[in-house]
Amino acid sequence: MKVGLLYSRIRTDEKLLLEELRSRGHEVKKIDVRDQQFGLSGSSVDAAELDIVVDRCVATSRSMYVTEFFDSYGVPIVNPPDVASTCSDKVKTSLALEEAGIPTPDTRVAFTREAALDAIKDFGYPVVLKPVVGSWGRLMARIEDDHAAEAILEHKETLGHYEHKIFYIQEFVDKPGRDLRVLSLDGDPVAGMIRSADHWITNAHRGAETRVLDINEEIEDLVRRASDAVGGGLLGVDLMETDDGYTIHEINHTVEYKALADVVDVDIVGEVVDWLEVKATASDNGAAKMAL
Amino acid sequence: MYADRFGTLKGISRVQTGAMTTCPECGAGLTLHDSIEVGEIVDCSTCGTELEVVEENPPVLDLAPELDEDWGE
Ligand SMILES: Nc1ncnc2c1ncn2[C@@H]1O[C@H](COP(=O)(O)OP(=O)(O)O)[C@@H](O)[C@H]1O
Ligand SMILES: [Mg+2]
Ligand SMILES: [Zn+2]
Numbered sequence: 001m002k003v004g005l006l007y008s009r010i011r012t013d014e015k016l017l018l019e020e021l022r023s024r025g026h027e028v029k030k031i032d033v034r035d036q037q038f039g040l041s042g043s044s045v046d047a048a049e050l051d052i053v054v055d056r057c058v059a060t061s062r063s064m065y066v067t068e069f070f071d072s073y074g075v076p077i078v079n080p081p082d083v084a085s086t087c088s089d090k091v092k093t094s095l096a097l098e099e100a101g102i103p104t105p106d107t108r109v110a111f112t113r114e115a116a117l118d119a120i121k122d123f124g125y126p127v128v129l130k131p132v133v134g135s136w137g138r139l140m141a142r143i144e145d146d147h148a149a150e151a152i153l154e155h156k157e158t159l160g161h162y163e164h165k166i167f168y169i170q171e172f173v174d175k176p177g178r179d180l181r182v183l184s185l186d187g188d189p190v191a192g193m194i195r196s197a198d199h200w201i202t203n204a205h206r207g208a209e210t211r212v213l214d215i216n217e218e219i220e221d222l223v224r225r226a227s228d229a230v231g232g233g234l235l236g237v238d239l240m241e242t243d244d245g246y247t248i249h250e251i252n253h254t255v256e257y258k259a260l261a262d263v264v265d266v267d268i269v270g271e272v273v274d275w276l277e278v279k280a281t282a283s284d285n286g287a288a289k290m291a292l
Numbered sequence: 293m294y295a296d297r298f299g300t301l302k303g304i305s306r307v308q309t310g311a312m313t314t315c316p317e318c319g320a321g322l323t324l325h326d327s328i329e330v331g332e333i334v335d336c337s338t339c340g341t342e343l344e345v346v347e348e349n350p351p352v353l354d355l356a357p358e359l360d361e362d363w364g365e
Pocket of ligand 2: 136137203238250
């Protein structure tokens, strides 16, 4: 198959993927999105020659639009734009999870400092404030009292661009010093890891300690449902443990798998490419049928 | 060396092993590992600057872009 890889930075994750694709004899077209122009009916990339496109954009804003374009050009894209749109936005993710009846931390959104402060006081301390678009645990606040709340809200309102005036306020989940990450392919869990840290933010990107997660039935079921809730695809589902079971706080649509691959025995990248091969074939068949 | 039906070149490494280049920031010599890839970031061992591989063969490096707020997974 001929695979288009959309990127602006080749991380180890992309290198592993490129290596696996090439070693299987697939042709890979690396597409640096910084060099491209995207038009309404076509772009500087010859989309027609691609069997499938994989969005590995590290910049979420670019990811959101390139997926729209390739989808519009009729090329199968992983992940599709609706998935990117939901997962890149924590408000949309929270709503999608809630609508699907999946446990997710209680969250409120407010548009002004005053309304946000009221919501924060309703939750009580500690409480969590997150950017609606963000990753790697950046720009998140664990707020412990009114003084900190007032200051952070004022800073965000004064110094941030408009996205930071969408205050996403969430109950603090008193998790046991760790959270869980499961990589899934259209809902099938491939592998998972436990990320532990002394800090309340336990992203692997921030140096959390990682070890293998044993995916039990409850986790598997939640991951499947969470994947369905946002439209499936290649996803990184984040869960926290609470006294009454798991809660899902985030789903990543351009998931990094290097840290996971380092701790599990599963051939993650091999599984991803197996899955891409099936996707590309399915779409070929679809196209052939339509041509008849 | 041959090209298979996918047009993939077999039998050659994509880049010479341990190719040498210089850091565009400090000018120090830099030896790259043997499988560099355009778009990859390498650190200059002399000045610590993050450098982006912009050409593979021969390797050319440029200053890497700064981390942006919307970056992530
Ligand atoms: N409501 C919460 N209560 C306690 N810890 C949280 C909460 N939300 C997130 N965290 C911690 O912060 C980390 C990053 O949060 P997350 O929502 O996944 O944002 P990001 O997109 O930056 O990864 C999580 O992995 C978890 O360790
Ligand atoms: Mg996360
Ligand atoms: Zn240097």
